[in-house]
Amino acid sequence: MPERLLAGPATTIRDAMTLIDLANPTKFLSLTARVLPWLVAATAILLAIGLYQSAAAPDDYQQGATVKIMFIHVPNAWLSMFVWGVMSLAALGTLVWRHPLADVAAKAAAPIGAAFTFLALVTGSLWGRPMWGTYWEWDARLTSVLILFLMYLGLIALWRAVEDPSRAARAAAVLTLVGAINLPIIKFSVDWWNTLHQPASVMRLGGPTLDRAFLIPLLVMAAAFSLLFLTLLLAAMRNEILRRRVRSLQMIQASQRVA
């Protein structure tokens, strides 16, 4: 440690170059190739542990076995918002720093986030039927998550509507940042309004109110789904980089043919 402090500008420049290297898509591709197998393995293991713990979890005295739906509903709900947060950071990267990988990350994340939001809505609906007696209710939490899903779809439509990737990225970045307003509304909707959906029992100031027998499987599944998102995101980013490479090569090929 002391040598680093005394090393001065040379070390700093070397460290800075590593960060800038990561912005290089080629370096990113080789990093992904190395890291992806480990991520896949880690995700599979965590999912297996989580599923086993969910199956082994006791029945809730009120809800019975349907509490097991919580172990897949809540992680998907958390991720649906987390992914929009990741896309918002990427949007800042696009608009403020023009970071090349930010575009790629934002485009790759959108369909994955939409899938998680869809699953949150559907598993929530299937959980609601036995618990509340209805598949759907227009309360603040459900409505705002449905709006989030519609915004994901609009964002995906926007990505596909513009031919040039960097212009599409900038338009999508603006829409992502505007849509980020929905995130605090979703989070606090159960506190601000009288909703059918229950209030927060994990992410709250006083600490979780969930019993450990349910909290542990929930956190494991949440970690597993987060790793799943990271794995899928890196793989999708790799595809997007290759897709852009194909596009620019096809344009070179077309111009060579003309010449």
Add this chain to the structure above:
Amino acid sequence: MTALAALIRRDIQIALRVGGGALIGVLFFLTVVVLMPFAVGPDLALLTRLGPAILWLGALLASLLTLDRLFMADHEDGSLDLIVMSRTPLELACAAKALAHWIAAGLPLIVATPVLGLLLNLDAPSTSAVALTLLAGTPALTFTGMIGAALAVTMHRGGLLLAVLVLPLSIPVLIFGVAASQGAITGLSFGAPFSILCALSLISFVIGPFAAAASLRHGLD
């Protein structure tokens, strides 16, 4: 300041003159409100209950229709590039255009509301309540819709995409607009949803111009 006033005046004049931008909106509003009783059935009691909702939905769809025009006409004749390049801050220019659009297209809707309320069997106090909520809420629709208009202006088939982008952002305005109307009619909570409606409009005055300006800058280069 003079530049912005000139921009507002120009936009209003164009909207009132060419192609009837303002009147088309009112006509569409009328069409929606007239179609509803055919769809719902002539049950007058039901129409009264649905009245505020139908009026709000009609106003929302009508303003969506005219939003397309906000930047597209200027983009086609090249004046959008001049506006983007001028010394006036683009955010203020966008706000000025949105204000002009609301005056030319939104206000006629509000004026038409009492007349259309008659078709829906709403009495005078109820229609006035709906008109008041529309007065507070249509600015929010225009200013948030402007974001979608700015994003869609540089795309060829932008019109449909505009609707898809703008609608999720308009849903809260619709919810609180109708809630406030119902609150005024039934005599129960009017203040809370109305304040939130006003808050939504105020927030959109800030976010709309900034987001629209950012979209125009990034989309036009």
Add this chain to the structure above:
Amino acid sequence: MMSLGPYASFIVTSYALVTAVVLILIVWIALDYRNQRQRLRELDQSGVTRRSGRSPADLR
């Protein structure tokens, strides 16, 4: 098997849907990867060169 109670079908359907959607995501991304690599191979064979001089089919 553990007893899932009277609402077993809801629980099973939820888990099945989550599995299905996750699998669809994985398959879609994997197929897209194969697609892009195939196209890069075709471009390589047709003789296009990248700015860096590397072959299009080279993943680095």
